[in-house]
Amino acid sequence: MLTIGKDQLARFREPPRRAFEAEMVAHLAAFSPPLFKTLGEAQMLVVVRTGMAAAESYGFDLRGPVRMYLELMLLFGSRFDTDPQYPWFHELLTASPDAPQMQRAGRIHARVTEYRRQVAGPEDEYTFAALRRILNVAEQPLEYPPTHIVAEMSRQFAAVYPEKVAHVGEQALANLIREGVETARDLKSPSARGEALMSVLMFAFGHGCADDPLYPWIASTIRDGMVPEPARWPVRLEKKAITWLKHVLGDLPRRG
Structure with a gap:
């Protein structure tokens, strides 16, 4: 289930970046066990680091929005932000860049929730x-x-x-x-x-x-x-x- 999380206001630089990376590897392992099983811990760490860099490029450095970005990668592919199947991702990621991160992440979360309701279906x-x-x-x-x-x-x-x-x-x-x-x-x-x-x-x-x-x-x-x-x-x-x-x-x- 796509989440932003209770600790969403804490920046992933605190605690140290490596601790956050390890936490996200564990989180994504639980988020998608079949995919984690095929990748393994080392490759999932590569995914996490790739996603963190991409999230930063869109101005996301809070724990919740970054975690959401990583979850979106697993759901839609690592380059979902430029995928012609989902043009609305690019629009939402680049709209109102000076708006608060949580507000921007909330809009994306709402759009994805509706997409998944229509396209992914129950469970x-x-x-x-x-x-x-x-x-x-x-x-x-x-x-x-x-x-x-x-x-x-x-x-x-x-x-x-x-x-x-x-x-x-x-x-x-x-x-x-x-x-x-x-x-x-x-x-x-x-x-x-x-x-x-x-x-x-x-x-x-x-x-x-x-x-x-x-x-x-x-x-x-x-x-x-x-x-x-x-x-x-x-x-x-x-x-x-x-x-x-x-x-x-x-x-x-x-x-x-």
């Missing part, structure tokens, strides 16, 4: 159901004519996660898919297979997933698949993504 049941559908799609061939990939991927996304697609909107979804296509091409995979896969991963894990510290297996698989055959990373990444989803979803109760 995240819509999200878990969507991830299971994405797993089913990932186990099938992802091949579309390049000229139709935006329309076809939009249709697939609407089928696996209708609640999110309805909230995100057609234009934002198309922008995300185009970013996935461009990212795949930049990674030397000008194929419908790679472009579709990258779009799926961005939809599921956030548009910065290719180098997100929350999902280091994505970056390492792409890097290892670039040599000697650049086109091989989509095949390897599909397998890794399926394994990761099965691992995370394996112990979750089935909600439909």
Whole structure:
């Protein structure tokens, strides 16, 4: 559950930064046990430090707002602030920069609460159901004519996660898919297979997933698949993504 916390007025510089980092690692481990299990303590510390720096760049240095920012990373991806799926994050993070931190954080918290009510559902049941559908799609061939990939991927996304697609909107979804296509091409995979896969991963894990510290297996698989055959990373990444989803979803109760 997204929180700001009772100690929200204490700055994370006091107690010392390292103590706060350790506290946040423990907090995020409890916030998302499946994700923490896949990352481990050392990598979660990398996530915490990345998030603290990002939060500071938006003027957040109180414990509550910083903790909220870290929780948002786990919910929406480390680069949620620039994700085309969630343009309202950037608007809220940059609006009224001189306003009190708690006031700004409160606006974000209220917006996220409403988003999660509509998109995640009670106890995240819509999200878990969507991830299971994405797993089913990932186990099938992802091949579309390049000229139709935006329309076809939009249709697939609407089928696996209708609640999110309805909230995100057609234009934002198309922008995300185009970013996935461009990212795949930049990674030397000008194929419908790679472009579709990258779009799926961005939809599921956030548009910065290719180098997100929350999902280091994505970056390492792409890097290892670039040599000697650049086109091989989509095949390897599909397998890794399926394994990761099965691992995370394996112990979750089935909600439909």
